[in-house]
Amino acid sequence: MTNAMSYNDAAEELRNILADLDAGKLNVDELADDIKRAKELIDICRSKISEAKTSVQVLTGADVN
Amino acid sequence: MSESKTVTQLHSIIQESVSTGVGSVWVIGEISSAKVNGNHWYLDIVEKQGPDQKVVGLLSVAIFAPQLRMITHKLKATPGVTIEVGTPVRLHGEISLYQPRGTISLRVDDIDVQWTLGQYVADKDAVLRKLQKEGFLEKQKRHQVTPAPFKIGLVTSMGSAAEADFMDELKRSGIAFDVKISDSQVQGADAPKLLVEALVKLARVPNWVPDIVVLIRGGGSKNDLSTYDSEILAKTVALAPWPVLTGIGHEIDRSVCDEVAHTAFKTPTAVAGGVIKKIKDYHDNLEAGIVTAANNALTSLSNTNYQLEKVQDRSISVAMALLQKHENALDSATLRLFSQGTHILKRNEDQLNLQEGNINLSLSRMFKDQQNFIDQAEMLVKASDPAKVLARGYSITRIDGKAVSSVEEVTIGQTIEIELSDGKIQGEVKK
Numbered sequence: 001m002t003n004a005m006s007y008n009d010a011a012e013e014l015r016n017i018l019a020d021l022d023a024g025k026l027n028v029d030e031l032a033d034d035i036k037r038a039k040e041l042i043d044i045c046r047s048k049i050s051e052a053k054t055s056v057q058v059l060t061g062a063d064v065n
Numbered sequence: 066m067s068e069s070k071t072v073t074q075l076h077s078i079i080q081e082s083v084s085t086g087v088g089s090v091w092v093i094g095e096i097s098s099a100k101v102n103g104n105h106w107y108l109d110i111v112e113k114q115g116p117d118q119k120v121v122g123l124l125s126v127a128i129f130a131p132q133l134r135m136i137t138h139k140l141k142a143t144p145g146v147t148i149e150v151g152t153p154v155r156l157h158g159e160i161s162l163y164q165p166r167g168t169i170s171l172r173v174d175d176i177d178v179q180w181t182l183g184q185y186v187a188d189k190d191a192v193l194r195k196l197q198k199e200g201f202l203e204k205q206k207r208h209q210v211t212p213a214p215f216k217i218g219l220v221t222s223m224g225s226a227a228e229a230d231f232m233d234e235l236k237r238s239g240i241a242f243d244v245k246i247s248d249s250q251v252q253g254a255d256a257p258k259l260l261v262e263a264l265v266k267l268a269r270v271p272n273w274v275p276d277i278v279v280l281i282r283g284g285g286s287k288n289d290l291s292t293y294d295s296e297i298l299a300k301t302v303a304l305a306p307w308p309v310l311t312g313i314g315h316e317i318d319r320s321v322c323d324e325v326a327h328t329a330f331k332t333p334t335a336v337a338g339g340v341i342k343k344i345k346d347y348h349d350n351l352e353a354g355i356v357t358a359a360n361n362a363l364t365s366l367s368n369t370n371y372q373l374e375k376v377q378d379r380s381i382s383v384a385m386a387l388l389q390k391h392e393n394a395l396d397s398a399t400l401r402l403f404s405q406g407t408h409i410l411k412r413n414e415d416q417l418n419l420q421e422g423n424i425n426l427s428l429s430r431m432f433k434d435q436q437n438f439i440d441q442a443e444m445l446v447k448a449s450d451p452a453k454v455l456a457r458g459y460s461i462t463r464i465d466g467k468a469v470s471s472v473e474e475v476t477i478g479q480t481i482e483i484e485l486s487d488g489k490i491q492g493e494v495k496k
Binding site: 007011014015017018021022027028029031032035038039041042045046049052053056063 | 425428429432435436438439442443445446449450451461467468470
């Protein structure tokens with residue numbers, strides 16, 4: 001499900017959640033849901049970054065770490 | 066009545082008169098007939114006159130055995146003179162009356178063979194002079210014998226030694242001649258006329274024209290030869306529509322026909338040899354011509370080849386120099402190209418490396434930025450996680466599952482649910 005998301009979509013959704021967190025408008029329940037969602041998005045983004053790094057390294061041999 | 070004489074008495078008187086009045090005498094005439102009776106010869110000699118050679122006198126001649134031996138010996142010692150019809154003779158003897166038949170004859174006791182020979186020459190010379198005057202001697206020269214005369218008209222006595230000699234010689238050559246023989250008697254008073262007819266017959270062979278006509282005769286007496294001194298035959302030969310070659314068969318003298326012929330050979334064998342030689346010469350010349358032509362062609366080819374080789378060598382040198390020049394230019398260009406190419410490649414490679422480095426750098430930066438963003442987001446999320454607040458001793462109070470953030474939201478007696486870090490508890494609002 002989430003892996004079907006693109007990195008940009010996941011990052012954008014994450015930014016929006018972070019913006020809501022910064023604004024402090026969320027109640028505890030909404031916050032918990034957003035945090036849970038944010039964690040999922042972070043995992044997705046990490047996974048996408050890792051895949052991209054691996055691809056770049058395979059294709060170019062360059063060390064992008 | 067005057068005295069009568071018997072036949073024999075008269076014969077005796079005549080004989081006496083003739084013997085006294087004539088005595089021994091030389092008589093000239095042409096033999097018109099010749100008969101042999103035992104060891105005796107009986108001839109008739111005639112005198113001819115006028116353009117038509119009309120006989121104006123005839124004399125019987127008898128040569129009896131004793132005289133005949135001497136005369137035969139004399140004839141044998143003089144080739145070319147024979148006692149036969151047509152021979153002009155000068156005979157010596159006495160006039161004799163043969164009483165049983167009442168005929169006068171000359172009883173011959175000698176013959177002047179030199180006179181006969183002289184007569185032949187004189188006759189021949191007379192004919193020749195006439196032919197020359199009338200332009201017959203050169204008429205045959207107008208003909209040109211073909212280089213290879215395979216078709217031969219042969220005028221001779223069929224079955225004679227002359228024919229055999231001639232044909233044998235042709236056969237030995239191995240050349241395939243086409244010979245047509247026109248038979249004719251070649252001696253005797255009628256021979257000239259018959260030979261003329263034989264020549265005419267050759268001209269009438271349908272669909273066949275000889276390359277040459279050969280007139281031959283075997284060896285014989287001088288008198289035989291006189292046939293070929295005939296004016297009419299000589300004229301026919303001269304006017305013949307083909308080259309006439311003669312082989313009359315006499316080693317010393319030439320006949321009138323020899324003089325008017327295109328080419329005269331001594332014997333039939335010699336004629337055949339001449340014809341064969343002509344063909345062989347032609348063949349050899351042809352062969353030599355071919356060889357010469359081939360040699361010339363080879364020389365020409367050789368010269369051409371030499372010239373070509375020279376041109377080829379020169380061309381090769383020029384081509385090689387040109388090639389070398391182009392090769393040098395190519396080398397130089399290649400070197401320049403290689404140098405420039407290497408330089409360009411190096412530059413491009415550097416640029417690529419740079420771009421690659423830039424890309425890698427950009428990628429690293431991008432990944433790092435994204436990593437940082439995620440790390441920061443995680444930190445913020447963790448920091449905002451209510452679980453952490455709960456862990457620090459905070460709790461969340463809910464009524465009917467809804468978080469309560471103010472006391473105004475609750476009433477006494479309501480059941481509330483309190484969420485702590487490690488679990489939930491329920492309570493009742495007391496005050």
